[in-house]
Amino acid sequence: MTGSPNGQAFLLNSDAPEGPTRFPQARSVPSNSRTTYxxxxxxxxxxxxxxxxxxxxxxxxxxxxETILGTIDNIIRGASDGNGSIHNLIDAVVYLTEMERDYAGMHEEWNKVFKSQMVAPARATIGVKNLPDPRFVVEVKGVAIVPG
Structure with a gap:
């Protein structure tokens, strides 16, 4: 893979300044990889x-x-026999119950793990009314690839 363990980032305007949002518009990965959902x-x-x-x-x-991203890192490591990590995440969906209140804080923690668009997974952030437990304000799901 080129440059990053989660494939190659694609940006429509790769010359544009990065700004505060750290995820590419798409990621491309080779077909000889192990996929973990x-x-x-x-x-x-x-x-x-x-x-x-x-x-x-x-x-x-x-x-x-922070806790969720650490858990996802542990899941990917375990599912790949230690060969992968959260940096193999190619796609993620973030669910927030209070988008206006919590987006900035979630995004701040996201950016601590993913330092640039070139290494971050593609991502969607969706506002939802509820999550399965009223104590949850954020949930993340994703897809990771680890070279075979």
Missing amino acids: VSGIASLLPDGTVAGAEEGQIPDVRKQT
Whole structure:
């Protein structure tokens, strides 16, 4: 693969300045790769608690996003026998229950993991009314490829 473990980024206007949004318009990957489809992941911890959800407080989208991205990294590593990571993610869908309030915080955490458009997966961010648990304010699903 060229330049990034998740294939090659495509931008309609590759000469435009990057700006604050860090995801390409598309990614291309070779066909000899292993594909992993990651289910929607929330910030549910192994002990049953929810990261970023303190009793009586507005859920913390930054903490939830950080936790989710770490969980996705662990899932991809496990599903690829340690050969892949979150940086093999080629496509992601982010669901937010409060788009206006939480988009910037989610995006800030996203940009800590994906440092440029050239390495970030393609992404859609969708506002939803609810997620399966009222403590969840963000959920992420995605597709990863790891060279075969």
